[in-house]
Amino acid sequence: MTAPIGRPPHPGHEPSFSGTPPFPEAARTALANEQLRANLGRATATIRTKRAKVVAERTDWEALRLAGAAIKDEVMRDLPALLERLERNVTAAGGTVHWARDAAEANAIVARIARDHDATEVVKVKSMATQEIELNEALRQEGIDVWETDLAEMIVQLGHDLPSHILVPAIHRNRTEVRDIFIDEMGRVGRPAPAGMTDEPAELAEAARLHLREKFLRARVAISGANFAVAETGTVVVVESEGNGRMCLTLPEVLITVMGIEKLLPTWRDLEVFLQLLPRSSTAERMNPYTSMWTGVTEGDGPGTFHLILLDNGRTDVLSDIVGRQALRCIRCSACLNVCPVYQRTGGQAYGSVYPGPIGAILTPQLRGLAKHAVDKQTASLPFASSLCGACFDVCPVRIDIPEVLVHLRGQVVRQSEATHRFPSREALVMGTAAWGMRSPARLGLAERAGGLAGRLFGRRGRLPRMPGPGPISGWFRARDLKTPAPESFRAWWHRTDGGRGRDR
Amino acid sequence: MRIALFIACYNDLLFPEVGRATVALLRRLGHDVEFPAAQTCCGQMHFNTGYQDACIPFVEGFVDAFAGYDVVVTPSGSCAAMVRHHHPVIAELAAERGGHPGLTERVATVAPRVLELSEFLVDTLGITDVGASFPHRVAFHPTCHSTRLLGVGDRPMRLLAEVDGLTLVDLPRSEACCGFGGTFAVKNSDTSVAMGLDKVDDVLGSGAEVLTAADTSCLMHIGGLLSRRRSPVRVMHLVEILASVGSDA
Numbered sequence: 042m043t044a045p046i047g048r049p050p051h052p053g054h055e056p057s058f059s060g061t062p063p064f065p066e067a068a069r070t071a072l073a074n075e076q077l078r079a080n081l082g083r084a085t086a087t088i089r090t091k092r093a094k095v096v097a098e099r100t101d102w103e104a105l106r107l108a109g110a111a112i113k114d115e116v117m118r119d120l121p122a123l124l125e126r127l128e129r130n131v132t133a134a135g136g137t138v139h140w141a142r143d144a145a146e147a148n149a150i151v152a153r154i155a156r157d158h159d160a161t162e163v164v165k166v167k168s169m170a171t172q173e174i175e176l177n178e179a180l181r182q183e184g185i186d187v188w189e190t191d192l193a194e195m196i197v198q199l200g201h202d203l204p205s206h207i208l209v210p211a212i213h214r215n216r217t218e219v220r221d222i223f224i225d226e227m228g229r230v231g232r233p234a235p236a237g238m239t240d241e242p243a244e245l246a247e248a249a250r251l252h253l254r255e256k257f258l259r260a261r262v263a264i265s266g267a268n269f270a271v272a273e274t275g276t277v278v279v280v281e282s283e284g285n286g287r288m289c290l291t292l293p294e295v296l297i298t299v300m301g302i303e304k305l306l307p308t309w310r311d312l313e314v315f316l317q318l319l320p321r322s323s324t325a326e327r328m329n330p331y332t333s334m335w336t337g338v339t340e341g342d343g344p345g346t347f348h349l350i351l352l353d354n355g356r357t358d359v360l361s362d363i364v365g366r367q368a369l370r371c372i373r374c375s376a377c378l379n380v381c382p383v384y385q386r387t388g389g390q391a392y393g394s395v396y397p398g399p400i401g402a403i404l405t406p407q408l409r410g411l412a413k414h415a416v417d418k419q420t421a422s423l424p425f426a427s428s429l430c431g432a433c434f435d436v437c438p439v440r441i442d443i444p445e446v447l448v449h450l451r452g453q454v455v456r457q458s459e460a461t462h463r464f465p466s467r468e469a470l471v472m473g474t475a476a477w478g479m480r481s482p483a484r485l486g487l488a489e490r491a492g493g494l495a496g497r498l499f500g501r502r503g504r505l506p507r508m509p510g511p512g513p514i515s516g517w518f519r520a521r522d523l524k525t526p527a528p529e530s531f532r533a534w535w536h537r538t539d540g541g542r543g544r545d546r
Numbered sequence: 547m548r549i550a551l552f553i554a555c556y557n558d559l560l561f562p563e564v565g566r567a568t569v570a571l572l573r574r575l576g577h578d579v580e581f582p583a584a585q586t587c588c589g590q591m592h593f594n595t596g597y598q599d600a601c602i603p604f605v606e607g608f609v610d611a612f613a614g615y616d617v618v619v620t621p622s623g624s625c626a627a628m629v630r631h632h633h634p635v636i637a638e639l640a641a642e643r644g645g646h647p648g649l650t651e652r653v654a655t656v657a658p659r660v661l662e663l664s665e666f667l668v669d670t671l672g673i674t675d676v677g678a679s680f681p682h683r684v685a686f687h688p689t690c691h692s693t694r695l696l697g698v699g700d701r702p703m704r705l706l707a708e709v710d711g712l713t714l715v716d717l718p719r720s721e722a723c724c725g726f727g728g729t730f731a732v733k734n735s736d737t738s739v740a741m742g743l744d745k746v747d748d749v750l751g752s753g754a755e756v757l758t759a760a761d762t763s764c765l766m767h768i769g770g771l772l773s774r775r776r777s778p779v780r781v782m783h784l785v786e787i788l789a790s791v792g793s794d795a
Contacts, residue, residue: 069736382723428727431694451596476600479587516735521770531562535581
């Protein structure tokens with residue numbers, strides 16, 4: 042799962058997350074990679090500090106969060122009417138709107154449009170929706186070259202790698218690794234990296250600029266996602282930092298935008314809230330360097346042809362879950378990744394999805410249909426990939442209560458396991474026995490006496506270094522001792538001494 | 547004021563000294579405390595692991611055991627958060643499943659009266675100086691559930707600041723999760739240990755003799771890692787420090 046440093050020179054297809062093992066196993070592999078942990082630890086600590094600083098500048102931050110959540114909830118409530126309003130306004134402004142139920146439909150629409158324009162290559166603005174539907178692989182199968190133009194996304198693509206972060210997909214790479222990838226790979230697909238290039242960020246950026254420039258100037262079709270789309274006006278919005286997006290959105294003749302249906306905003310005024318929330322939460326900037334907005338097509342200004350593809354791909358299923366639907370408020374800022382103690386140590390690829398981290402742990406299982414049908418083990422492991430520390434909820438600009446949704450989805454996983462297996466799992470047996478034992482004071486008291494006895498038998502000076510025999514909690518003992526059960530429980534002490542008033546005192 | 551002690555099941559079994567310290571402290575402050583023998587577990591482990599239906603009997607047992615008290619004090623921020631925030635959710639679930647008349651109302655009465663110890667001392671009793679003496683270097687770990695879910699804020703620190711002889715040392719990155727996370731500690735034990743070892747490094751680097759917190763569950767995890775490393779740093783619940791009056795602690 043983790044992309045090894047020795048990359049295959051010519052893989053037969055785009056790398057994919059399919060085949061990622063369940064989270065605990067993927068995490069174990071990632072945790073063993075010291076370089077990965079060092080890269081991630083450094084990068085997330087930097088952005089965490091910067092974010093905290095620019096958020097603290099806003100005394101109305103909490104009001105902005107509440108407004109952001111309320112606007113997105115309004116979108117959920119009124120989604121069909123708002124989408125149709127967007128469609129009418131985009132169409133009236135000269136664009137063409139397509140509706141895609143799933144990834145296959147969306148990919149087929151994009152491929153058809155590209156073929157209609159005899160495109161052999163396309164340039165891409167960084168987009169989560171197109172990563173989600175694996176558009177690059179679909180176009181490759183059509184013989185169309187796809188060039189990612191966001192710097193980090195290009196590093197991932199050139200490295201035949203998988204993304205590990207929503208905003209900074211190459212966050213797991215340090216600059217030396219980036220230099221090596223540029224030197225090895227750029228020449229295979231276009232202008233090579235300058236001879237003698239060092240790993241100085243300015244030199245790396247210059248190499249990327251030169252490499253991309255020829256693609257920007259040549260490509261006739263561009264593909265983007267959307268950060269927002271305003272139903273009231275039919276305006277689509279992309280925010281970015283590097284200017285590569287502006288190039289893609291203005292230079293080619295044809296622009297195809299794939300957007301998840303939840304990216305909608307009802308009115309133009311709503312942008313005021315989100316254009317404050319998003320940059321501060323994602324790049325820790327007061328305002329992002331480039332904000333591109335377009336409404337259909339404009340004669341003599343930018344692409345003459347505009348196609349907007351509205352993507353469902355599981356989103357209406359998420360919408361039908363009253364607890365889980367808050368995940369659709371997500372504006373893909375990545376603040377939850379940067380504060381997550383699990384993500385910081387395992388990296389994003391361990392989540393086996395283009396959506397890693399806390400938001401991925403609640404979004405991926407829902408998009409894959411957890412609420413409706415049995416899911417694979419990897420998907421089912423994601424809601425458990427959290428210590429429920431709550432740091433993600435604190436920073437979420439649209440107040441998604443990620444721990445609440447995680448626990449809700451854990452319930453769905455457990456009920457699904459009960460429904461699909463004839464015999465209860467070992468965990469279900471343990472939990473069932475525990476519930477039976479712990480809900481009665483008498484049985485709990487007996488268990489405590491047994492525990493106290495076991496502690497005396499197996500403990501060493503109050504510590505249990507390993508479990509006597511195999512057990513469901515054997516993982517505890519790999520690096521931890523356990524305190525032995527007390528010889529006398531509190532309950533027994535209270536009973537014996539009348540709450541400390543009796544003969545013990 | 548009729549005060550009940552909710553010990554929390556893992557304290558009952560593994561850390562009875564935390565319960566005894568709570569009783570001793572409250573009595574020293576002039577408040578008697580009762581231990582309703584019918585109490586068992588708040589159901590947090592089952593709830594957070596996805597066995598939410600199994601929590602319904604726990605919630606019923608909880609409201610039965612603690613009905614009629616003015617305050618339910620617990621030396622566990624995590625369990626207090628479970629009762630205050632999630633028992634109402636389980637009561638709703640019980641209503642959906644049917645056959646639990648009045649549970650929602652009983653939970654609405656009992657749950658808000660459950661207070662974590664530092665909330666009770668600072669807010670209800672209005673004191674921060676509990677007359678304790680503990681001449682040691684102490685680091686405080688603000689556990690995730692007590693700070694983020696329950697919102698105890700700086701109450702534990704204010705209590706510790708008044709303890710005679712105690713030196714509060716700075717714990718770097720104190721707000722970072724220690725990696726316990728209930729069943730996360732066994733289901734994702736590698737990640738849990740990686741998080742815990744970073745916490746242990748910060749604790750050892752702080753120069754503390756004692757690490758304290760308002761949750762013994764997190765301390766059990768950090769303490770287990772310290773113990774495996776043969777570290778002399780001790781873990782103690784906040785209330786054990788607040789109950790101390792001599793230099794023998």
